[in-house]
Amino acid sequence: MTLPTTDPVAIVGASGALGFGLAIRLARTGAPVVIGSRDSDRAIEAATRAGEIVPGGSFSGHDNASAVREAHIVILSVPFRNQSETLTNLKTALRPGQLLIDATVPLAAAVSGKATRMLGVWQGSAAQQAAEMVPDGVRVVSALHTVSAAKLTELDRALDEDVLVCGDARADKREAAVLIERIEGLRCVDCGRLEMSRTTESLTALLIGVNSRYKVHAGIRLTGLGDVLWE
Amino acid sequence: MTLPTTDPVAIVGASGALGFGLAIRLARTGAPVVIGSRDSDRAIEAATRAGEIVPGGSFSGHDNASAVREAHIVILSVPFRNQSETLTNLKTALRPGQLLIDATVPLAAAVSGKATRMLGVWQGSAAQQAAEMVPDGVRVVSALHTVSAAKLTELDRALDEDVLVCGDARADKREAAVLIERIEGLRCVDCGRLEMSRTTESLTALLIGVNSRYKVHAGIRLTGLGDVLWE
Numbered sequence: 001m002t003l004p005t006t007d008p009v010a011i012v013g014a015s016g017a018l019g020f021g022l023a024i025r026l027a028r029t030g031a032p033v034v035i036g037s038r039d040s041d042r043a044i045e046a047a048t049r050a051g052e053i054v055p056g057g058s059f060s061g062h063d064n065a066s067a068v069r070e071a072h073i074v075i076l077s078v079p080f081r082n083q084s085e086t087l088t089n090l091k092t093a094l095r096p097g098q099l100l101i102d103a104t105v106p107l108a109a110a111v112s113g114k115a116t117r118m119l120g121v122w123q124g125s126a127a128q129q130a131a132e133m134v135p136d137g138v139r140v141v142s143a144l145h146t147v148s149a150a151k152l153t154e155l156d157r158a159l160d161e162d163v164l165v166c167g168d169a170r171a172d173k174r175e176a177a178v179l180i181e182r183i184e185g186l187r188c189v190d191c192g193r194l195e196m197s198r199t200t201e202s203l204t205a206l207l208i209g210v211n212s213r214y215k216v217h218a219g220i221r222l223t224g225l226g227d228v229l230w231e
Numbered sequence: 232m233t234l235p236t237t238d239p240v241a242i243v244g245a246s247g248a249l250g251f252g253l254a255i256r257l258a259r260t261g262a263p264v265v266i267g268s269r270d271s272d273r274a275i276e277a278a279t280r281a282g283e284i285v286p287g288g289s290f291s292g293h294d295n296a297s298a299v300r301e302a303h304i305v306i307l308s309v310p311f312r313n314q315s316e317t318l319t320n321l322k323t324a325l326r327p328g329q330l331l332i333d334a335t336v337p338l339a340a341a342v343s344g345k346a347t348r349m350l351g352v353w354q355g356s357a358a359q360q361a362a363e364m365v366p367d368g369v370r371v372v373s374a375l376h377t378v379s380a381a382k383l384t385e386l387d388r389a390l391d392e393d394v395l396v397c398g399d400a401r402a403d404k405r406e407a408a409v410l411i412e413r414i415e416g417l418r419c420v421d422c423g424r425l426e427m428s429r430t431t432e433s434l435t436a437l438l439i440g441v442n443s444r445y446k447v448h449a450g451i452r453l454t455g456l457g458d459v460l461w462e
Contacts, residue, residue: 116423118430151455161454164437192347192440199349199437202430206395207453209423214456221452222438223392224382225445 003182008032010071012064012078012086015046018103019077021152022144022183024050027057028155029182034060036067038086043067053155065093073179075101075144080119080126081110087133096137101176102130102197103144105204116209118202127166127197141167141176142197145204147186148217159185161219164200166191174230189222189229234413239263241302243295243309243317246277249334250308252383253375253414255281258288259386260413265291267298269317274298284386296324304410306332306375311350311357312341318364327368332407333361333428334375336435347440349433358397358428372398372407373428376435378417379448390416392450395431397422405461420453420460 009026013019014035027033027050035050037043040063047061060070068074068090078086083104094100104126108117123129127142134140143165151157163180165188167173177188191200203220210218240257244250245266258264258281266281268274271294278292291301299305299321309317314335325331335357339348354360358373365371374396382388394411396419398404408419422431434451441449 116427148455189441190444191437192444196347196437196440199430199433202433206422206427206430209427210420210453210456213421213423214460216455216457218456219454221454222441223450223452224379224447225441225449226447229445 003029006031006179006182007073008034008071009179010034010036010067010074012036012067012074012076012090014077015042016077016079017149017153018144018147019075020046020050021149022075022077023059024054024057024155025152025183027054027059031179031182032058034062034067034070036062036064038064040066065090068093072097073099073101073175075103076130077103079110080104080106083126083129084133087130091135094135094138096135098138099172099175100130100134100138100140101144102127102140102142104130105145105201107205116205118205124195125197125201127194127201131194139169139172140194141165141172142194142200143176143180143188145201146207146220148219151217159183161186162221163188164191164203164220165189166194166196166200168194177230187229189225234260237262237410237413238304239265239302240410241265241267241298241305243267243298243305243307243321245308246273247308247310248380248384249375249378250306251277251281252380253306253308254290255285255288255386256383256414258285258290262410262413263289265293265298265301267293267295269295271297296321299324303328304330304332304406306334307361308334308375310341311335311337314357314360315364318361322366325366325369327366329369330403330406331361331365331369331371332375333358333371333373335361336376336432338436347436349436355426356428356432358425358432362425370400370403371425372396372403373425373431374407374411374419376432377438377451379450382448390414392417393452394419395422395434395451396420397425397427397431399425408461418460420456
């Protein structure tokens, strides 16, 4: 199913598992995907690989800063260890009006701790750190923490779960939701202000534990909601 | 549907909304319920009211300490503001071998903050505070944070959600799950060690926000799990 075309989406860290999974899922809906990586050769390699998986997809590969310049919406999908450095490097590339969808999770694994535990982030969450670091006028929401990279990557696998979206402006969250819900089987739920990312990010660590315990790729679903979540 | 009889369950704080909802839902499955409250008159009143709602149910009302002495499994369902004081008062009533299911959530509302925000608890979570405070030999798990008191209380309302259970011993979590899953529509998921309560407790604040935003009583469901979670 191809949806109406959309503006290009840049995915910073798209050579990683989550970013790559998002890239191919989004491209399959007709969204042009700009794959960013620290190293432009890796980005080009990932774009080529993605094109083989989604032959009709539109992919290009660039270093992260160049990727960010190509799109209005940017998904940040890097390990927490690299989030701060990446955002510093993007300071001159990001521009006012852009929407940054931060998917970073401060797992303790970033400092050789367990992936089932979280780090305390001074700002409260990785998303709040992102909001502090982006240039003025760049809008930040957080989302996509709980979606399994493995499931995204297996295109035959049906998705059926929620994406918990946090941000300080409803319009920004809706804009992220419109993009993310292009991917069949993902429903976005407004989970409040950006500070609520403290909880949504930590669900990743909880799910990593559940996945290991039950040998599954679990996701999150909120029950009891109505049909229209983004009127 | 009445399940095989079970030992009595004590619910500390059962004159509160969540505790009362659990009391009537559990009694409806044939479990004898010992209703505890700080004030024995209030406990007796709640037991009478519960008996009117579930005519076939077995209810008794006692002050919290007496209630705890009547049962092997104790559900602690009090506001965070009262958790520490309650556990101090139960120090001589709780006995080794008992299982305490802690449902306490350290909402910032406890200190006149927002119910969509959490307090930092020195031990990491309310459940870990409970584990520190109970006498040696009392086993502590956490559960039931995300189940809506309103939905529990409306007996006609079908439940269809998960209960995230944390604890340091699998056997303790299974024991809690066997009790909780008597309630139709609740499925228990092992979410790891007691320290993971930091995340499961904070989901309550997140759901309070979602409920207010969407005018619903949302619950949590983990997707992608198999059929047998407690073999």
